[in-house]
Amino acid sequence: MNITDLTVHELCEKLNNKELAITDITKAYVERIKEKEPQVEAFITTLTEEAIKQAEDIQNKKEKGELDGNLAGIPIGIKDNICTKGIKTTCASKILENFVSPYDATVMEKINAENLINLGKLNMDEFAMGTSTENSAFKITKNPWDLSKVPGGSSGGSAAAVAANMVPWALGSDTGGSIRLPASFCGVVGLKPTYGLVSRYGLVAYASSLDQIGVITKDVRDSAMLLGLIAGHDEKDSTSVDVPKKDYVNALTGSIKGLKIGVPKEFYGEGIDEEVKEALYKTIEKYKELGAEIEEFSLDIAKYSLAAYYVIVCAEASSNLGRFDGIRYTYRSPNATTLEEIFKKSRSEGFGAEVKRRIILGTYVLSSGYYDAYYKKAQKVRTMVINEFNKGFEKYDVILTPTSPTTAFGIGEKTKNPLEMYLADICTVSINVAGLPGISIPVGLDSKGLPIGMQLIGKKFDEETILNTAYAMEKEIKFREKFRPEFKGAK
């Protein structure tokens, strides 16, 4: 039995049967990290020694009957923009290189309360700005399917670590596709919940009105489990919504008979790779066979989403990142002597190019005289996007699109052209703009042996339907049974 190859629900089963001990699991993962991390470079901070100690402690407590909860002792990886008390939270930025959070994010409190074991903090694009994880100040994470390719971003470390079996599952964050895109590139499952379902307290803000913590897992059932653990209203986050707690695993019946699936034609047009389209058409045929009603429709507004999205994220980012000013917990330039220089030099030296680009853009669109033309107009587009999706959901239960226009691209391939990089988000951003839940699951490989992702979009707070719809396809395709990352190019 290869422990790190198992899903979390399989691990839980084996823990229950006493086929495995808690310490076996953590030790297996620590070994796997030692083996694969040098190739993949998914972690910013590894906590292997601490994890083993913690596993022993939890094992002891469990034996003494002091613990219950079936997830006790299950390891996890955490994207490095989620605050972890006493552990560095860098956001993959030089400016927070030595920042140790004095508090735990709400999701971490939930994870710690269930006695999960944090294996480490995962790499990402700096402040979650990017689609390839190449914007990390510290390292470039590789795609486990082909080490010359990017893992996608911004939660590239999370997706790559799950794909490479270095963690059984991970938390990521998704502002415009940052969970779904890397999940798609790495052939794993990525779920971005409805805005407001999971507390953002302790998630270092990039674009507050779009950010949402979500999960990256090996299969849909694990996504349902982990979502159930982190979802819920939080008094500390005013934008978190008080909706009844749900058992998402129960929703996984696999039956989708009579389900109405809308296929927006704008997501299958120019710029979408032919092999991606082909794979999606195949899944559409499969859904028909499973009894779903499929209909093509128009989501015309989608083409404006990307522009509106970049205006809004940059505006909010320019304000959210103001606090990294060289005064308190951040990097402070050794070359600064005056107050003005502390601000200017610390920020100039501490932030990477993409972050600076977005701060400048955001500052510009909010400045007086331009606010109406950019920010206000973008908000209007946002309202229109929400309305269009609402209209779509009057007819359909689920909307089906590709997750990304292409499969994973090469490291360095798009870094010279930010606009081209921004287009990688074209299929995912409108879902954040509308605040909807979206899930990406692998549905096949292209001719280069790289995973292709399918995105299912649901109604607000109807994660159950997209999870079950994804689950039905997962059972059909059996992606994990057929394919495994090859670490192509490994020495």
Place this chain on the structure above:
Amino acid sequence: MSRDNYEAVIGLEVHAELSTKTKIFCNCSTKFGGAPNTQVCPVCMGMPGALPVLNEKVVEYAVKAGLATNCTISQDSKNDRKNYFYPDTPRAYQISQFDKPLCEHGYIEIDTENGKKRIRILRIHIEDDAGKLNHDDFSGDSLVDLNRAGVPLIEIVSEPDIASPEEADAYLKKLKSILEYIEVSDCKMEEGSYRADVNVSVHKKGEKLGTRTECKNMSSFRSIVREIEYEIERQIDLLEAGERVKQQTLRWDDVSGKTFSTRDKENADDYRYFPEPDLVAIKLSDEYIENIKQNLPELPESRRERYFNEYNMTEKEVGIITASKYLSDLFEAASEICGNRKAVSNWIISDISRILNEKEMEPSAIPFTAEHLAHMVQIIDKGTISSSIGKKVLEEMFENPREPEEIVKEKGWAQISDEGEIRKVVVQILEENPQSIADFKAGKDRALGFLVGQAMKATKGKANPQMLNKLFVEEMNK
């Protein structure tokens, strides 16, 4: 020069700290004077990932302030970010309100030489206070104290209806007393919890408004009046000399009595306001607003009416006492205890007001209690001490507040009312002042006053004055 041809326009932006127990976006204490950075948490320190949650009390207090100043309360309001870099602003933005303030279009009435005048209020909005920078002279460092960061403020913006320094002074005092009465702010100016940005411009009568200057964060009535007086003169001088007034932020220097330029506002700061995405819209129901309206505490106007009508107090008494909720509460509480309203009122409008003036002290800083004052009035009424000793007791109560009986005992100030003892003093004073006896017998009443004064001096003010009077007359008529 023809200064009479000019009119001044004064606009005031008052910042009042609300007296909620906790801060506006977190549960930290708002208490003043704690050791630096002891009343802080990830939220008010602006730590990465921390999120604000609006304190409902802040909304309630601001609505109270709005209702008490005749504002329309907005049922659909929101918070906005005001972005700027400064070390006392840990998030690099203040959470304020931009285009949808909680309260709008109100007014208050002030008394002027020409009767009542209505000063309109443009808006009242809520926002968080910044931290404080402490400059360490020894090391030369500037140290950030974030205890004050996140203390709730309301900003009350007047319309430019104020035309003179006197009106500004009356407006600020009236507004302060309203906020104190409705108990939303303690308005302690010495702690910076009531401060104003002062805008002044002048223009020739009948012409369009002039360019304004602004003096920020002023927290003394006297300085504000002096600043406005100075600015009006300075701006008229400039215009008369054919120069123009520059739009700028000024600093008032109390010592020189002048304003100084800080930074030009011609390149105005761009705060890049936008809606705060971490907070949801503020929606207030009719019932919510109505409920606050019904439970609004008594306002100064209505207390004035009551004092005139029910207590038959004079204009002077009512004016001084009701101007401060603290004095007015002190008056009511002490009167209730001792039953001598007239005496309490006299003490407040004379000696207490005088001492407050001398010490440049806010009434709320009075260290003794209503009981102390009431007991002092009682022991005077009982004859334990005279009124002149009462003044000394009062001074002592300011210095080291405690029961007046205790002070009298400790200091040995009890009145001498023993007839034999006082007669001895009277006889001795008469022996020393034969001329006075002659004057008295010749019908000069002043002589008696002189003799009583001498006796008081000899007894250090402790002799019972009525008894002295009586015994002097008796002895001299023997």
